[in-house]
Every structure is written in C-alpha cells, then in structure tokens.
Amino acid sequence: MPRADSFDAFYLGSRQRIYSCVYALTSNAAEAQDAMQEAYARAWQRWSTVGEYADPEAWVRTVARRIAVSRWRRARAALGAYRRAGPPPDVPGPDPDNVVLVEALRRLPVAQRTALVLHHMAGLPVAEVARETGVPEGTVKARLSRGRRALANLLEPTPAEEAHHV
The missing domain is CATH 1.10.1740.10 (RNA polymerase sigma factor, region 2, helix turn helix motif)
Structure with missing residues (x-):
C-alpha cells in the first residue's frame, strides 16, 4: 500500500x-x-x-x-x-492630529502616500525611498512634491474650523 x-x-x-x-x-x-x-x-x-x-x-x-x-x-x-x-499599561489612543493625517494620506494615490510616509515618517532619504520602491530618485521627488501639495490642500482648515479657532 x-x-x-x-x-x-x-x-x-x-x-x-x-x-x-x-x-x-x-x-x-x-x-x-x-x-x-x-x-x-x-x-x-x-x-x-x-x-x-x-x-x-x-x-x-x-x-x-x-x-x-x-x-x-x-x-x-x-x-x-x-x-x-500585572496587566500591561494602558496604551494611549491615537493623537487626534495623527488620525487626521492618516485620513488625509488615505485619500492620496498609493505611490505618493508611500513616498511621503517613507521619507517624512520613516525618515528615509530620497535615495533610499527610490531603492525601496524601485523607481528613480526623480520620480520619488516628483511624488513627494505632488503628495505634499495634495496633502496641504486636504489638511487646509475649512472656514468653519478657522472661525472656531479665532
């Protein structure tokens, strides 16, 4: 058998x-x-x-x-x-500004979001971002530039938010 x-x-x-x-x-x-x-x-x-x-x-x-x-x-x-x-310490909730940032990042194209996160949040230089993503450095720079502009527009306070802070 x-x-x-x-x-x-x-x-x-x-x-x-x-x-x-x-x-x-x-x-x-x-x-x-x-x-x-x-x-x-x-x-x-x-x-x-x-x-x-x-x-x-x-x-x-x-x-x-x-x-x-x-x-x-x-x-x-x-x-x-x-x-x-004893029990593990309580983990604080996410920072409200971080929640807003992540929500705005989610609305960006994946390539721009990846470049922004790797460069600004992970602290990688442009050359390393290019290596990790498999694109030329010029492409990373363009994605960073476009992503920053788009993110700035998404994070711009609305008139209601501006009135609330005054």
Whole structure:
C-alpha cells in the first residue's frame, strides 16, 4: 500500500478515538483539535517509521497529549508572569492630529502616500525611498512634491474650523 494511502487509512480509522481522548484531557474542543492535528502532522512526517510501529495510534495519542500538556504549561507560565508583572499599561489612543493625517494620506494615490510616509515618517532619504520602491530618485521627488501639495490642500482648515479657532 502506498505511503499516502496507508496514512489516510490510519487517520480515518483513528481520528475519532484520538480526538475523544485529547478532548477529555483538555475539555476544550479547539485545543484538542489543534493538538491532534499537530500530532498527525508529525506522524505524517515520520510515517515511514511510525507506520511500522506495533501501535501507531499510541504514538499519535502520546504526542497529542504531550502537545496539550506543553500548551497548558506555557499558559500557566504566562498567567504566572501576568500575575507577577500585572496587566500591561494602558496604551494611549491615537493623537487626534495623527488620525487626521492618516485620513488625509488615505485619500492620496498609493505611490505618493508611500513616498511621503517613507521619507517624512520613516525618515528615509530620497535615495533610499527610490531603492525601496524601485523607481528613480526623480520620480520619488516628483511624488513627494505632488503628495505634499495634495496633502496641504486636504489638511487646509475649512472656514468653519478657522472661525472656531479665532
């Protein structure tokens, strides 16, 4: 019997028993499925050896169980670290000016937006922007010039906003 056919037959004949066992251990369907799938993937990689074992199902079941236990240990360690360090600090919301800028950038053509972001926000020189985008430096300069003009128009305050600030 070819390798793939023998593995398929093994998988179809054993998957429900393996799943039931791992699910009973984890009491979590998603964790059981993940551990089982990883165990079967490992069995497939070693099928020329595992397939010759007296009980390949025991091998897969053991691997799946160890994977599940390893995940529990990692989760427990993460919980311990969380308890020691406490919750992560609150992340401040985005700066309102940054929100306005990103919204204006979104309205620009992608090429201009890319040039502006790489040059002004990432701090890359024109030559590096040209290398990263695969265009000549003159094209980057033109995109920067057009993009700045378009961005200035988009960010120009409306008469209502000007009246509000006076």
